[in-house]
Amino acid sequence: MATLRKGTExxxxxxxLAFGGRAVARVDxxxxxxxxxxxxxxxxxxxxxxxxxxxxxxxxxxxxxxPHQVEPLCTHFGVCGGCRWQDLDYGEQLxxxxxxxxxxxxxxGDVLEAPVGxxxxxxxTECYRNKMEFxxxxxxWLSPEEIxxxxxxxxxxxxxxxxxxxHFDRVFDIGDCRLQSPEAMDIVAAVRDFARGSxxxxxxxxxxxxxxRFLVIREGKRTGQRLVHLITGDVPGAEEAVDSLGDFxxxxxxxxxxxxxxxxxxxxxxxxGDDERILWGPGVIEEQLGDLRFRISAQSFFQTNPMAxxxxxxTALDFAGLEGSETVWDLYCGTGSIALFVARHARKVxxxxxxxxxxxxxxxxxxxxxxxxxxxxxxxxxxxxxxxxLRGPGVDLPDVVITDPPRAGMHPHVVQALLELAxxxxxxxxxxxATLARDLALLLPKYRVCRVQPFDLFPHTPHVECVVQLxxxxxx
Ligand SMILES: C[S@@+](CC[C@H](N)C(=O)[O-])C[C@H]1O[C@@H](n2cnc3c(N)ncnc32)[C@H](O)[C@@H]1O
Numbered sequence: 001m002a003t004l005r006k007g008t009e010x011x012x013x014x015x016x017l018a019f020g021g022r023a024v025a026r027v028d029x030x031x032x033x034x035x036x037x038x039x040x041x042x043x044x045x046x047x048x049x050x051x052x053x054x055x056x057x058x059x060x061x062x063x064x065x066x067p068h069q070v071e072p073l074c075t076h077f078g079v080c081g082g083c084r085w086q087d088l089d090y091g092e093q094l095x096x097x098x099x100x101x102x103x104x105x106x107x108x109g110d111v112l113e114a115p116v117g118x119x120x121x122x123x124x125t126e127c128y129r130n131k132m133e134f135x136x137x138x139x140x141w142l143s144p145e146e147i148x149x150x151x152x153x154x155x156x157x158x159x160x161x162x163x164x165x166x167h168f169d170r171v172f173d174i175g176d177c178r179l180q181s182p183e184a185m186d187i188v189a190a191v192r193d194f195a196r197g198s199x200x201x202x203x204x205x206x207x208x209x210x211x212x213r214f215l216v217i218r219e220g221k222r223t224g225q226r227l228v229h230l231i232t233g234d235v236p237g238a239e240e241a242v243d244s245l246g247d248f249x250x251x252x253x254x255x256x257x258x259x260x261x262x263x264x265x266x267x268x269x270x271x272x273g274d275d276e277r278i279l280w281g282p283g284v285i286e287e288q289l290g291d292l293r294f295r296i297s298a299q300s301f302f303q304t305n306p307m308a309x310x311x312x313x314x315t316a317l318d319f320a321g322l323e324g325s326e327t328v329w330d331l332y333c334g335t336g337s338i339a340l341f342v343a344r345h346a347r348k349v350x351x352x353x354x355x356x357x358x359x360x361x362x363x364x365x366x367x368x369x370x371x372x373x374x375x376x377x378x379x380x381x382x383x384x385x386x387x388x389x390l391r392g393p394g395v396d397l398p399d400v401v402i403t404d405p406p407r408a409g410m411h412p413h414v415v416q417a418l419l420e421l422a423x424x425x426x427x428x429x430x431x432x433x434a435t436l437a438r439d440l441a442l443l444l445p446k447y448r449v450c451r452v453q454p455f456d457l458f459p460h461t462p463h464v465e466c467v468v469q470l471x472x473x474x475x476x
Pocket of ligand 1: 337358
Protein backbone atom coordinates (compact mmCIF):
# COMPACT_ATOMS: atom_id res chain seq x y z
CA MET A 1 0.00 0.00 0.00
CA ALA A 2 1.21 3.49 -0.86
CA THR A 3 2.13 5.29 2.37
CA LEU A 4 -0.60 7.79 3.08
CA ARG A 5 0.15 10.72 5.29
CA LYS A 6 -1.21 14.20 5.75
CA GLY A 7 -0.53 16.15 2.55
CA THR A 8 -0.27 13.09 0.27
CA GLU A 9 -1.96 13.64 -3.09
CA UNK A 10 -3.62 10.63 -4.66
CA UNK A 11 -5.92 9.63 -7.49
CA UNK A 12 -8.81 7.41 -6.42
CA UNK A 13 -12.15 6.04 -7.59
CA UNK A 14 -15.14 6.70 -5.37
CA UNK A 15 -17.21 3.58 -4.79
CA UNK A 16 -19.84 4.45 -2.22
CA LEU A 17 -21.53 6.94 0.07
CA ALA A 18 -21.15 6.11 3.73
CA PHE A 19 -23.96 6.46 6.27
CA GLY A 20 -23.82 10.15 7.23
CA GLY A 21 -23.18 11.28 3.66
CA ARG A 22 -19.43 11.22 3.04
CA ALA A 23 -18.01 9.53 -0.04
CA VAL A 24 -15.69 6.55 0.31
CA ALA A 25 -12.78 5.47 -1.85
CA ARG A 26 -10.36 2.64 -1.24
CA VAL A 27 -6.68 3.06 -1.92
CA ASP A 28 -5.00 -0.35 -1.87
CA UNK A 29 -7.79 -1.50 0.46
CA UNK A 30 -7.36 1.47 2.81
CA UNK A 31 -10.51 3.55 3.41
CA UNK A 32 -10.38 7.22 2.42
CA UNK A 33 -13.35 9.47 3.26
CA UNK A 34 -14.00 12.37 0.91
CA UNK A 35 -16.25 15.22 1.91
CA UNK A 36 -17.49 16.23 -1.51
CA UNK A 37 -17.45 13.44 -4.06
CA UNK A 38 -19.87 11.07 -5.75
CA UNK A 39 -19.80 7.33 -6.45
CA UNK A 40 -18.51 6.73 -9.96
CA UNK A 41 -16.15 9.72 -9.91
CA UNK A 42 -12.43 9.43 -10.22
CA UNK A 43 -10.81 12.26 -8.27
CA UNK A 44 -7.46 13.70 -7.33
CA UNK A 45 -7.48 14.38 -3.59
CA UNK A 46 -5.20 15.53 -0.80
CA UNK A 47 -5.08 13.71 2.55
CA UNK A 48 -5.91 16.11 5.40
CA UNK A 49 -6.15 13.61 8.24
CA UNK A 50 -4.60 10.17 8.70
CA UNK A 51 -5.81 7.69 11.31
CA UNK A 52 -4.95 4.03 11.93
CA UNK A 53 -7.88 2.64 9.96
CA UNK A 54 -8.83 5.44 7.60
CA UNK A 55 -7.85 8.77 6.11
CA UNK A 56 -9.81 11.90 5.25
CA UNK A 57 -9.08 13.80 2.06
CA UNK A 58 -10.33 16.84 0.16
CA UNK A 59 -11.05 16.70 -3.54
CA UNK A 60 -8.67 18.81 -5.65
CA UNK A 61 -9.96 17.86 -9.07
CA UNK A 62 -12.56 15.59 -10.62
CA UNK A 63 -10.73 13.45 -13.19
CA UNK A 64 -13.74 11.42 -14.35
CA UNK A 65 -17.39 12.42 -13.94
CA UNK A 66 -20.00 10.28 -12.21
CA PRO A 67 -22.90 9.06 -14.36
CA HIS A 68 -25.19 10.09 -11.47
CA GLN A 69 -24.01 13.69 -11.23
CA VAL A 70 -26.54 16.46 -11.93
CA GLU A 71 -26.36 20.24 -12.01
CA PRO A 72 -26.84 21.56 -8.44
CA LEU A 73 -30.01 23.58 -7.95
CA CYS A 74 -28.61 26.60 -6.17
CA THR A 75 -25.63 28.89 -6.57
CA HIS A 76 -24.48 28.40 -2.96
CA PHE A 77 -23.93 24.64 -3.36
CA GLY A 78 -20.56 23.68 -1.90
CA VAL A 79 -20.26 26.75 0.35
CA CYS A 80 -23.54 26.27 2.21
CA GLY A 81 -23.72 23.79 5.09
CA GLY A 82 -27.00 22.27 3.83
CA CYS A 83 -27.94 20.07 0.86
CA ARG A 84 -24.64 18.19 0.47
CA TRP A 85 -26.18 15.74 -2.04
CA GLN A 86 -27.68 18.38 -4.33
CA ASP A 87 -25.45 17.33 -7.24
CA LEU A 88 -26.54 13.67 -7.00
CA ASP A 89 -29.45 12.43 -9.10
CA TYR A 90 -32.57 12.17 -6.87
CA GLY A 91 -33.18 8.48 -7.67
CA GLU A 92 -29.62 7.72 -6.56
CA GLN A 93 -30.12 9.71 -3.34
CA LEU A 94 -33.08 7.47 -2.54
CA UNK A 95 -31.17 4.29 -3.42
CA UNK A 96 -28.30 5.25 -1.08
CA UNK A 97 -30.70 6.11 1.74
CA UNK A 98 -32.31 2.68 1.47
CA UNK A 99 -28.90 1.03 1.51
CA UNK A 100 -27.91 2.96 4.63
CA UNK A 101 -31.06 1.85 6.44
CA UNK A 102 -30.41 -1.74 5.44
CA UNK A 103 -26.73 -1.59 6.49
CA UNK A 104 -27.56 -0.03 9.87
CA UNK A 105 -30.22 -2.64 10.63
CA UNK A 106 -28.01 -5.55 9.62
CA UNK A 107 -24.70 -4.38 11.08
CA UNK A 108 -25.78 -2.40 14.14
CA GLY A 109 -29.03 -4.13 15.03
CA ASP A 110 -28.52 -7.67 13.84
CA VAL A 111 -31.88 -7.38 12.09
CA LEU A 112 -30.81 -9.73 9.33
CA GLU A 113 -32.64 -9.73 6.02
CA ALA A 114 -34.71 -6.80 7.25
CA PRO A 115 -37.74 -6.30 5.00
CA VAL A 116 -36.81 -2.74 3.95
CA GLY A 117 -39.11 -1.13 1.36
CA UNK A 118 -38.05 1.33 -1.34
CA UNK A 119 -37.67 4.85 0.08
CA UNK A 120 -40.88 6.86 -0.38
CA UNK A 121 -39.77 10.04 -2.18
CA UNK A 122 -40.69 13.47 -0.89
CA UNK A 123 -43.68 14.87 -2.84
CA UNK A 124 -41.52 17.96 -3.32
CA THR A 125 -37.76 18.08 -3.75
CA GLU A 126 -37.70 21.92 -3.74
CA CYS A 127 -39.52 24.37 -1.45
CA TYR A 128 -40.31 21.52 0.91
CA ARG A 129 -39.25 23.15 4.20
CA ASN A 130 -41.84 25.03 6.24
CA LYS A 131 -39.26 26.54 8.59
CA MET A 132 -35.83 28.07 8.13
CA GLU A 133 -33.54 29.99 10.42
CA PHE A 134 -31.21 32.65 9.03
CA UNK A 135 -28.33 34.15 11.03
CA UNK A 136 -27.09 37.75 11.12
CA UNK A 137 -23.37 38.30 11.27
CA UNK A 138 -20.91 41.20 11.19
CA UNK A 139 -18.40 39.07 9.27
CA UNK A 140 -19.73 38.29 5.86
CA TRP A 141 -18.13 35.32 4.13
CA LEU A 142 -17.21 36.00 0.50
CA SER A 143 -17.42 33.25 -2.08
CA PRO A 144 -14.26 32.35 -4.04
CA GLU A 145 -15.84 34.07 -7.08
CA GLU A 146 -16.40 37.28 -5.09
CA ILE A 147 -12.82 37.19 -3.84
CA UNK A 148 -11.53 36.61 -7.37
CA UNK A 149 -13.33 39.76 -8.53
CA UNK A 150 -11.09 41.80 -6.18
CA UNK A 151 -13.94 44.26 -5.74
CA UNK A 152 -13.07 46.49 -2.78
CA UNK A 153 -16.65 47.79 -2.55
CA UNK A 154 -18.00 44.53 -1.06
CA UNK A 155 -19.47 45.29 2.35
CA UNK A 156 -18.11 42.52 4.55
CA UNK A 157 -19.52 43.99 7.75
CA UNK A 158 -23.10 42.72 7.50
CA UNK A 159 -24.57 39.38 6.48
CA UNK A 160 -27.89 37.59 6.79
CA UNK A 161 -27.87 34.04 5.60
CA UNK A 162 -26.76 30.51 6.39
CA UNK A 163 -23.59 29.05 7.82
CA UNK A 164 -20.64 28.17 5.67
CA UNK A 165 -20.08 24.41 5.53
CA UNK A 166 -18.07 23.31 8.57
CA HIS A 167 -17.89 26.81 10.14
CA PHE A 168 -20.40 27.67 12.85
CA ASP A 169 -19.06 31.27 13.00
CA ARG A 170 -19.12 32.14 9.30
CA VAL A 171 -22.21 33.34 7.50
CA PHE A 172 -22.72 34.01 3.81
CA ASP A 173 -25.45 36.23 2.37
CA ILE A 174 -28.06 33.86 1.04
CA GLY A 175 -29.68 34.93 -2.20
CA ASP A 176 -30.94 31.71 -3.62
CA CYS A 177 -32.18 28.80 -1.50
CA ARG A 178 -34.49 26.20 -2.99
CA LEU A 179 -35.68 24.75 0.30
CA GLN A 180 -38.19 27.46 1.19
CA SER A 181 -40.44 29.42 -1.14
CA PRO A 182 -39.25 32.28 -3.40
CA GLU A 183 -41.45 34.57 -1.23
CA ALA A 184 -39.36 33.64 1.80
CA MET A 185 -36.18 34.51 -0.07
CA ASP A 186 -37.64 37.94 -0.90
CA ILE A 187 -38.31 38.48 2.81
CA VAL A 188 -34.71 37.56 3.67
CA ALA A 189 -33.35 40.10 1.16
CA ALA A 190 -35.69 42.85 2.39
CA VAL A 191 -34.93 42.19 6.08
CA ARG A 192 -31.19 42.23 5.34
CA ASP A 193 -31.41 45.62 3.58
CA PHE A 194 -33.63 47.11 6.26
CA ALA A 195 -31.51 45.87 9.18
CA ARG A 196 -28.26 46.95 7.51
CA GLY A 197 -29.71 50.45 7.09
CA SER A 198 -30.99 50.60 10.69
CA UNK A 199 -27.69 51.78 12.11
CA UNK A 200 -27.77 48.94 14.67
CA UNK A 201 -25.04 46.28 14.40
CA UNK A 202 -25.48 42.54 13.97
CA UNK A 203 -24.82 40.48 17.09
CA UNK A 204 -21.20 39.42 17.44
CA UNK A 205 -20.63 35.93 18.81
CA UNK A 206 -17.08 36.92 19.70
CA UNK A 207 -17.91 40.05 21.70
CA UNK A 208 -21.43 38.98 22.72
CA UNK A 209 -23.03 42.25 21.87
CA UNK A 210 -25.06 43.73 19.05
CA UNK A 211 -28.66 43.82 17.93
CA UNK A 212 -29.66 41.58 15.03
CA ARG A 213 -29.39 37.85 15.79
CA PHE A 214 -31.80 35.66 13.79
CA LEU A 215 -34.63 35.72 11.31
CA VAL A 216 -36.95 32.69 11.32
CA ILE A 217 -39.59 32.20 8.64
CA ARG A 218 -42.35 29.61 9.04
CA GLU A 219 -44.75 28.84 6.21
CA GLY A 220 -48.00 26.87 6.23
CA LYS A 221 -47.53 24.92 3.00
CA ARG A 222 -51.22 24.08 2.74
CA THR A 223 -52.66 27.26 4.30
CA GLY A 224 -50.33 29.85 2.75
CA GLN A 225 -49.95 31.52 6.16
CA ARG A 226 -46.50 32.91 6.93
CA LEU A 227 -44.86 33.87 10.24
CA VAL A 228 -41.77 36.09 10.55
CA HIS A 229 -39.87 35.85 13.83
CA LEU A 230 -37.15 38.44 14.48
CA ILE A 231 -34.71 37.66 17.29
CA THR A 232 -32.44 40.40 18.58
CA GLY A 233 -30.04 41.00 21.44
CA ASP A 234 -31.04 43.19 24.38
CA VAL A 235 -29.70 46.58 23.24
CA PRO A 236 -31.08 50.11 23.34
CA GLY A 237 -33.07 50.92 20.22
CA ALA A 238 -33.72 47.30 19.25
CA GLU A 239 -37.43 47.45 20.00
CA GLU A 240 -38.00 50.63 17.96
CA ALA A 241 -35.93 49.26 15.05
CA VAL A 242 -37.89 45.99 15.07
CA ASP A 243 -41.20 47.89 15.22
CA SER A 244 -40.21 49.87 12.10
CA LEU A 245 -39.09 46.69 10.36
CA GLY A 246 -42.38 45.02 11.30
CA ASP A 247 -44.37 47.93 9.82
CA PHE A 248 -42.27 47.80 6.67
CA UNK A 249 -42.84 44.03 6.27
CA UNK A 250 -46.58 44.43 6.80
CA UNK A 251 -46.80 47.06 4.05
CA UNK A 252 -44.46 45.29 1.63
CA UNK A 253 -45.43 41.61 1.95
CA UNK A 254 -49.17 40.93 2.15
CA UNK A 255 -48.40 37.19 2.27
CA UNK A 256 -46.86 37.55 5.78
CA UNK A 257 -49.71 36.87 8.17
CA UNK A 258 -47.97 37.55 11.48
CA UNK A 259 -44.76 39.04 12.81
CA UNK A 260 -43.09 38.44 16.18
CA UNK A 261 -40.11 39.82 18.09
CA UNK A 262 -38.11 37.98 20.75
CA UNK A 263 -35.04 39.01 22.70
CA UNK A 264 -32.29 36.45 23.27
CA UNK A 265 -30.39 37.66 26.33
CA UNK A 266 -28.12 34.60 26.49
CA UNK A 267 -24.82 33.82 24.79
CA UNK A 268 -26.28 30.66 23.26
CA UNK A 269 -26.57 30.97 19.49
CA UNK A 270 -30.14 29.70 19.34
CA UNK A 271 -32.99 31.29 17.42
CA UNK A 272 -35.16 31.59 20.52
CA GLY A 273 -35.99 34.36 22.93
CA ASP A 274 -37.08 34.78 26.52
CA ASP A 275 -40.32 36.45 25.58
CA GLU A 276 -42.44 36.87 22.50
CA ARG A 277 -43.83 40.24 21.46
CA ILE A 278 -46.44 39.94 18.74
CA LEU A 279 -45.94 42.92 16.41
CA TRP A 280 -49.06 42.16 14.42
CA GLY A 281 -51.28 39.27 13.36
CA PRO A 282 -52.34 36.32 15.54
CA GLY A 283 -48.79 35.31 16.55
CA VAL A 284 -49.30 31.77 15.20
CA ILE A 285 -49.89 30.11 11.84
CA GLU A 286 -51.95 27.07 11.00
CA GLU A 287 -50.99 24.07 8.88
CA GLN A 288 -53.02 21.19 7.51
CA LEU A 289 -51.93 17.53 7.74
CA GLY A 290 -54.42 15.11 6.23
CA ASP A 291 -57.77 16.49 7.36
CA LEU A 292 -56.32 17.89 10.59
CA ARG A 293 -55.52 21.50 11.32
CA PHE A 294 -52.49 22.37 13.48
CA ARG A 295 -51.67 25.60 15.24
CA ILE A 296 -47.95 26.38 15.15
CA SER A 297 -46.39 29.02 17.34
CA ALA A 298 -42.98 30.60 16.76
CA GLN A 299 -41.17 28.14 19.04
CA SER A 300 -43.18 24.94 18.76
CA PHE A 301 -41.87 21.81 17.04
CA PHE A 302 -43.62 20.80 13.85
CA GLN A 303 -42.58 18.41 11.09
CA THR A 304 -40.43 20.43 8.67
CA ASN A 305 -41.62 18.76 5.47
CA PRO A 306 -45.37 18.44 6.12
CA MET A 307 -46.26 16.95 2.76
CA ALA A 308 -43.85 14.05 3.20
CA UNK A 309 -44.76 13.77 6.91
CA UNK A 310 -48.36 13.16 5.90
CA UNK A 311 -47.31 9.97 4.04
CA UNK A 312 -45.17 8.92 6.98
CA UNK A 313 -48.06 9.38 9.44
CA UNK A 314 -50.41 7.47 7.14
CA THR A 315 -47.94 4.58 7.10
CA ALA A 316 -47.62 4.68 10.90
CA LEU A 317 -51.42 4.47 11.06
CA ASP A 318 -51.53 1.58 8.54
CA PHE A 319 -48.79 -0.30 10.42
CA ALA A 320 -50.66 0.20 13.71
CA GLY A 321 -53.56 -1.77 12.16
CA LEU A 322 -56.16 -0.19 14.46
CA GLU A 323 -59.74 -1.43 14.51
CA GLY A 324 -61.20 1.19 16.84
CA SER A 325 -61.11 -0.64 20.17
CA GLU A 326 -57.43 -0.12 21.04
CA THR A 327 -55.63 2.02 23.56
CA VAL A 328 -52.65 3.62 21.81
CA TRP A 329 -49.65 5.31 23.39
CA ASP A 330 -47.79 7.94 21.37
CA LEU A 331 -44.32 8.19 22.93
CA TYR A 332 -42.33 11.42 22.33
CA CYS A 333 -45.52 12.98 20.99
CA GLY A 334 -44.34 16.59 20.49
CA THR A 335 -47.39 18.71 19.71
CA GLY A 336 -49.51 15.58 19.39
CA SER A 337 -49.60 15.29 15.63
CA ILE A 338 -49.30 11.48 15.44
CA ALA A 339 -51.71 11.03 18.37
CA LEU A 340 -54.32 13.20 16.66
CA PHE A 341 -53.71 11.53 13.31
CA VAL A 342 -54.57 8.09 14.73
CA ALA A 343 -57.18 9.21 17.30
CA ARG A 344 -60.26 8.56 15.16
CA HIS A 345 -59.16 4.96 14.63
CA ALA A 346 -58.60 4.14 18.31
CA ARG A 347 -60.63 4.03 21.50
CA LYS A 348 -58.17 6.17 23.45
CA VAL A 349 -54.75 7.73 22.81
CA UNK A 350 -52.22 8.88 25.41
CA UNK A 351 -49.32 11.09 24.30
CA UNK A 352 -46.13 11.57 26.34
CA UNK A 353 -43.66 14.39 25.90
CA UNK A 354 -41.04 16.22 27.96
CA UNK A 355 -41.67 19.77 26.68
CA UNK A 356 -44.53 21.42 28.53
CA UNK A 357 -45.38 23.98 25.83
CA UNK A 358 -45.65 21.17 23.28
CA UNK A 359 -48.25 19.48 25.48
CA UNK A 360 -50.19 22.75 25.71
CA UNK A 361 -50.11 22.90 21.88
CA UNK A 362 -51.21 19.26 21.72
CA UNK A 363 -54.33 20.01 23.80
CA UNK A 364 -55.05 23.11 21.69
CA UNK A 365 -54.68 21.07 18.51
CA UNK A 366 -57.00 18.38 19.88
CA UNK A 367 -59.64 21.05 20.58
CA UNK A 368 -59.11 22.67 17.17
CA UNK A 369 -59.93 19.32 15.55
CA UNK A 370 -62.74 18.26 17.90
CA UNK A 371 -60.73 15.27 19.09
CA UNK A 372 -61.79 14.25 22.60
CA UNK A 373 -60.24 10.83 23.13
CA UNK A 374 -56.63 11.97 23.65
CA UNK A 375 -54.79 12.76 26.87
CA UNK A 376 -51.28 14.20 26.97
CA UNK A 377 -48.77 13.91 29.78
CA UNK A 378 -45.62 15.96 30.43
CA UNK A 379 -42.48 14.27 31.70
CA UNK A 380 -39.29 12.46 30.89
CA UNK A 381 -40.40 9.17 29.35
CA UNK A 382 -37.78 7.12 31.13
CA UNK A 383 -39.61 7.97 34.39
CA UNK A 384 -43.19 8.40 33.23
CA UNK A 385 -43.50 5.19 31.24
CA UNK A 386 -42.93 2.93 34.26
CA UNK A 387 -44.86 4.84 36.87
CA UNK A 388 -48.69 4.69 36.89
CA UNK A 389 -48.75 7.66 39.30
CA LEU A 390 -46.75 9.81 36.86
CA ARG A 391 -48.80 8.57 33.91
CA GLY A 392 -51.81 9.87 35.76
CA PRO A 393 -55.48 8.83 35.71
CA GLY A 394 -57.26 7.80 32.53
CA VAL A 395 -54.23 6.14 30.94
CA ASP A 396 -54.93 2.45 30.36
CA LEU A 397 -52.19 0.03 29.40
CA PRO A 398 -51.52 0.08 25.65
CA ASP A 399 -52.50 -2.39 22.95
CA VAL A 400 -50.36 -0.50 20.45
CA VAL A 401 -47.40 1.82 21.09
CA ILE A 402 -46.16 4.32 18.54
CA THR A 403 -42.76 5.74 19.38
CA ASP A 404 -40.99 8.66 17.66
CA PRO A 405 -37.89 9.54 19.70
CA PRO A 406 -35.29 12.23 18.94
CA ARG A 407 -32.09 11.31 17.05
CA ALA A 408 -30.55 9.75 20.15
CA GLY A 409 -33.26 7.07 20.11
CA MET A 410 -35.10 5.64 23.11
CA HIS A 411 -33.60 5.63 26.59
CA PRO A 412 -32.77 2.03 27.66
CA HIS A 413 -35.34 2.35 30.47
CA VAL A 414 -38.02 3.13 27.89
CA VAL A 415 -37.08 0.06 25.83
CA GLN A 416 -37.05 -2.06 28.98
CA ALA A 417 -40.48 -0.74 29.94
CA LEU A 418 -41.80 -1.63 26.47
CA LEU A 419 -40.54 -5.20 26.92
CA GLU A 420 -42.34 -5.38 30.25
CA LEU A 421 -45.56 -3.75 29.04
CA ALA A 422 -45.41 -6.02 25.96
CA UNK A 423 -48.06 -4.36 23.77
CA UNK A 424 -49.30 -6.49 20.88
CA UNK A 425 -47.71 -4.12 18.37
CA UNK A 426 -45.08 -1.39 18.36
CA UNK A 427 -44.73 1.10 15.52
CA UNK A 428 -41.28 2.69 15.68
CA UNK A 429 -40.80 5.98 13.85
CA UNK A 430 -37.20 7.14 13.64
CA UNK A 431 -35.05 9.88 12.12
CA UNK A 432 -31.81 8.00 12.79
CA UNK A 433 -31.33 4.45 11.41
CA ALA A 434 -28.33 3.86 13.69
CA THR A 435 -30.18 4.40 16.98
CA LEU A 436 -33.25 2.71 15.48
CA ALA A 437 -31.12 -0.40 14.84
CA ARG A 438 -29.80 -0.33 18.41
CA ASP A 439 -33.33 -0.05 19.87
CA LEU A 440 -34.75 -2.76 17.60
CA ALA A 441 -31.96 -5.12 18.65
CA LEU A 442 -33.08 -4.72 22.28
CA LEU A 443 -36.69 -5.48 21.34
CA LEU A 444 -35.88 -8.56 19.23
CA PRO A 445 -36.18 -11.10 22.06
CA LYS A 446 -39.91 -10.35 22.23
CA TYR A 447 -40.72 -8.75 18.87
CA ARG A 448 -40.52 -9.61 15.19
CA VAL A 449 -39.66 -6.87 12.68
CA CYS A 450 -42.45 -7.21 10.10
CA ARG A 451 -41.98 -4.17 7.86
CA VAL A 452 -39.50 -1.32 7.50
CA GLN A 453 -40.59 1.64 5.40
CA PRO A 454 -38.06 4.45 4.80
CA PHE A 455 -39.15 7.98 3.84
CA ASP A 456 -37.28 10.91 2.38
CA LEU A 457 -38.25 13.99 4.39
CA PHE A 458 -35.05 15.88 3.59
CA PRO A 459 -34.16 15.70 -0.12
CA HIS A 460 -30.54 16.57 -1.03
CA THR A 461 -29.31 15.63 2.44
CA PRO A 462 -28.24 12.20 3.77
CA HIS A 463 -31.12 12.14 6.31
CA VAL A 464 -33.65 9.32 6.14
CA GLU A 465 -36.66 8.51 8.34
CA CYS A 466 -38.19 5.09 8.92
CA VAL A 467 -41.43 3.56 10.11
CA VAL A 468 -41.11 0.01 11.45
CA GLN A 469 -43.84 -2.44 12.37
CA LEU A 470 -42.96 -4.81 15.22
CA UNK A 471 -45.32 -7.57 16.30
CA UNK A 472 -45.05 -9.41 19.61
CA UNK A 473 -43.86 -12.97 19.08
CA UNK A 474 -46.38 -15.59 20.07
CA UNK A 475 -45.28 -17.77 22.99
CA UNK A 476 -43.97 -21.13 21.83
C1 LIG B 1 -38.77 13.46 16.69
S1 LIG B 1 -39.73 14.48 17.76
C2 LIG B 1 -41.29 13.74 17.52
C3 LIG B 1 -42.43 14.68 17.55
C4 LIG B 1 -43.78 14.19 17.09
N1 LIG B 1 -43.95 12.77 17.15
C5 LIG B 1 -44.07 14.71 15.68
O1 LIG B 1 -44.14 13.93 14.75
O2 LIG B 1 -44.26 15.92 15.55
C6 LIG B 1 -39.19 13.89 19.32
C7 LIG B 1 -39.89 14.50 20.51
O3 LIG B 1 -39.39 13.86 21.69
C8 LIG B 1 -39.37 14.81 22.75
N2 LIG B 1 -38.45 14.28 23.77
C9 LIG B 1 -37.11 14.29 23.76
N3 LIG B 1 -36.61 13.68 24.84
C10 LIG B 1 -37.68 13.25 25.57
C11 LIG B 1 -37.81 12.55 26.80
N4 LIG B 1 -36.73 12.16 27.49
N5 LIG B 1 -39.04 12.27 27.25
C12 LIG B 1 -40.13 12.66 26.55
N6 LIG B 1 -40.06 13.34 25.38
C13 LIG B 1 -38.86 13.63 24.89
C14 LIG B 1 -38.91 16.07 22.04
O4 LIG B 1 -39.23 17.22 22.80
C15 LIG B 1 -39.66 15.99 20.71
O5 LIG B 1 -40.90 16.63 20.78
